[in-house]
Amino acid sequence: MSTTYETSSPGTYGAYALADCWTMTRRELAHWARQPVQVAVGLIFPVMLLLMFGYLIGGGRGVEGAYVDFLVPGMLALTMAFGLEGTMLAVTQDLNKGVIDRFRSMPMANGAVLVGRSAADMLQSGLGLAALIGVGYAIGWRPHGGPGAFLGAVGLLLLFRFAMLWIGIELALVAGKPEMVQAVQILVWPVGFLSNAFATPDSMPGWLGTAVEWNPMSQTATAVRDLFGGPGGEPGHLWAAAIWPLGLLAVFFPLAVRRFGRLSV
Amino acid sequence: MADAAITVEGARKRYGDKQALDGLDLLVGRGTVHGVLGPNGAGKTTLVRILSTLLRPDGGRVEVAGHDVVREAGRVRLRIGLLGQHAALDEELGGRQNLEMFGRLHHLRARHARVRADQLLERFGLADTGRKAVKRYSGGMRRRLDLAASLVTDPEVLFLDEPTTGLDPRGRTEVWASVRSLVGGGTTVLLTTQYLEEADQLADRISVVDHGRVIADGTADELKARTGGDRIDVVLRDGGQLGAAVALLPFPAEGVSVDTDRRLLSAPVTDRMTALAGAVRALEEAGIEAEDIALRRPTLDEVFLHLTGDDHRVKEAA
Numbered sequence: 088m089s090t091t092y093e094t095s096s097p098g099t100y101g102a103y104a105l106a107d108c109w110t111m112t113r114r115e116l117a118h119w120a121r122q123p124v125q126v127a128v129g130l131i132f133p134v135m136l137l138l139m140f141g142y143l144i145g146g147g148r149g150v151e152g153a154y155v156d157f158l159v160p161g162m163l164a165l166t167m168a169f170g171l172e173g174t175m176l177a178v179t180q181d182l183n184k185g186v187i188d189r190f191r192s193m194p195m196a197n198g199a200v201l202v203g204r205s206a207a208d209m210l211q212s213g214l215g216l217a218a219l220i221g222v223g224y225a226i227g228w229r230p231h232g233g234p235g236a237f238l239g240a241v242g243l244l245l246l247f248r249f250a251m252l253w254i255g256i257e258l259a260l261v262a263g264k265p266e267m268v269q270a271v272q273i274l275v276w277p278v279g280f281l282s283n284a285f286a287t288p289d290s291m292p293g294w295l296g297t298a299v300e301w302n303p304m305s306q307t308a309t310a311v312r313d314l315f316g317g318p319g320g321e322p323g324h325l326w327a328a329a330i331w332p333l334g335l336l337a338v339f340f341p342l343a344v345r346r347f348g349r350l351s352v
Numbered sequence: 353m354a355d356a357a358i359t360v361e362g363a364r365k366r367y368g369d370k371q372a373l374d375g376l377d378l379l380v381g382r383g384t385v386h387g388v389l390g391p392n393g394a395g396k397t398t399l400v401r402i403l404s405t406l407l408r409p410d411g412g413r414v415e416v417a418g419h420d421v422v423r424e425a426g427r428v429r430l431r432i433g434l435l436g437q438h439a440a441l442d443e444e445l446g447g448r449q450n451l452e453m454f455g456r457l458h459h460l461r462a463r464h465a466r467v468r469a470d471q472l473l474e475r476f477g478l479a480d481t482g483r484k485a486v487k488r489y490s491g492g493m494r495r496r497l498d499l500a501a502s503l504v505t506d507p508e509v510l511f512l513d514e515p516t517t518g519l520d521p522r523g524r525t526e527v528w529a530s531v532r533s534l535v536g537g538g539t540t541v542l543l544t545t546q547y548l549e550e551a552d553q554l555a556d557r558i559s560v561v562d563h564g565r566v567i568a569d570g571t572a573d574e575l576k577a578r579t580g581g582d583r584i585d586v587v588l589r590d591g592g593q594l595g596a597a598v599a600l601l602p603f604p605a606e607g608v609s610v611d612t613d614r615r616l617l618s619a620p621v622t623d624r625m626t627a628l629a630g631a632v633r634a635l636e637e638a639g640i641e642a643e644d645i646a647l648r649r650p651t652l653d654e655v656f657l658h659l660t661g662d663d664h665r666v667k668e669a670a
């Protein structure tokens with residue numbers, strides 16, 4: 088072969104880490120482009136949950152004020168929590184594909200695969216939030232805080248999603264096989280529903296109420312309700328809603344990065 | 353060897369209580385094709401994964417293109433291409449998308465990555481399938497794309513782990529042609545296989561591996577000479593005549609093996625044509641009817657049995 092191309096010189100490939108992350112993010116987006124239906128289903132599912140709880144199941148035990156103003160922030164937080172499953176499934180599927188071996192034998196930044204995954208998942212979560220907020224508007228929900236509070240709420244939700252994302256990656260690396268994801272789903276659902284997404288902890292039996300109150304997802308939901316100025320919000324929860332995800336990240340981010348680096352060695 | 357592209361000294365790797373590599377030595381000269389021949393479980397994939405920085409050896413010295421695979425993995429990765437035992441492609445994406453992505457990850461500029469992808473698709477006869485998702489490719493096409501992906505930046509050293517296992521004869525011939533076309537370009541190739549014929553077709557030198565160590569090495573001819581070279585197989589219509597046939601055929605009796613169930617006798621030969629003509633004439637003169645007479649290379653089995661000193665087939669015949 089006679090053609091030569093400019094490539095990185097030895098030892099400098101660390102400088103290309105950003106480019107690698109971008110390449111891996113584009114890979115995820117290319118997957119979306121090839122499977123638009125799957126992406127759409129991922130967005131529609133939480134919307135259906137919202138409509139189901141809003142119209143069919145009703146509920147809102149212990150809620151003062153409009154239930155929709157209580158429910159929408161709860162659903163936003165719940166959707167962020169359930170994102171963990173999607174991340175886990177995607178990571179386990181990816182790791183069991185041969186292409187990971189090629190990535191690992193190339194002069195690319197080690198964590199770029201994970202960064203691509205998280206960028207795509209965060210983008211999808213952003214779209215999911217937008218879809219839910221749009222449908223929430225359509226069924227009569229209104230945020231009552233200012234634009235700053237609105238952005239703050241979205242920021243807290245995405246921060247929570249980011250923490251869920253790295254928990255998902257770590258669990259995926261531990262589980263290893265896509266079949267194991269089902270086992271974890273069984274765990275994620277009670278954590279999602281043992282929260283204040285649909286009802287206030289006050290309306291629950293003592294021990295359950297306590298568990299629900301301590302659920303990190305409840306912290307985010309409560310803070311978001313406060314920022315949106317709806318029922319169920321408590322001003323003091325902003326800190327808890329920021330510290331819980333940051334604490335989870337401080338544990339799971341390094342765990343996941345280390346475990347990924349040690350894969351198959 | 354001063355000009356070695358691959359140096360392996362006493363490489364060890366253990367999985368649980370399974371010693372996959374047990375002090376393996378290997379020296380591959382620059383620009384040569386080296387075959388690593390061994391049965392399933394011999395340690396071939398383990399060796400390739402260590403050479404391509406995917407796996408850390410427990411011990412020993414392993415250098416590729418002059419760099420240590422553990423301490424200088426980054427430098428090694430800049431210089432190698434890998435065709436693993438299983439396809440290492442993004443199945444959801446198209447062929448061109450795959451090659452462009454790998455080009456970008458080798459830090460080619462966007463335009464170069466595109467041009468390179470087109471060149472490779474063209475060269476491997478995949479130009480008109482560039483958009484189709486890889487999961488819809490045939491086995492042979494997938495293997496060729498995989499090979500193309502390992503060549504995105506003209507690697508100094510290329511690893512091919514059982515490149516044709518699972519392919520039909522046509523796919524196999526295609527891959528062989530592709531590998532041959534590389535050799536002129538000065539790339540060093542390390543190829544693992546279970547087929548003596550494949551090593552024979554492609555490799556300059558062969559290391560026979562078993563239980564994680566090299567049990568013999570040399571050129572294909574040297575190995576075959578040690579095994580007794582080519583063989584002739586004669587299948588008789590009447591199994592009862594096998595004894596008579598062994599007595600009158602012009603082959604040295606000690607190498608002949610007899611399989612009564614299959615009415616088959618098999619013997620090593622030195623000159624293929626003389627042996628064939630001699631056998632046909634001798635059987636005709638004696639009025640013994642043959643169903644089939646064929647010349648063949650020794651199988652890996654036979655090379656193996658010979659090298660491991662387990663010559664029970666020959667004993668059976670005596």
Ligand SMILES: Nc1ncnc2c1ncn2[C@@H]1O[C@H](COP(=O)(O)OP(=O)(O)O)[C@@H](O)[C@H]1O
Binds near residue numbers: 371390393397398
């Ligand atoms: N990840 C693994 N865990 C446990 N044993 C393994 C693993 N990979 C390979 N082995 C064992 O190591 C030996 C060598 O395997 P391998 O290198 O794949 O051989 P080959 O490629 O020649 O068929 C085999 O006995 C195999 O069962």
Ligand SMILES: [Mg+2]
Binds near residue numbers: 393397398437514
């Ligand atoms: Mg193998």
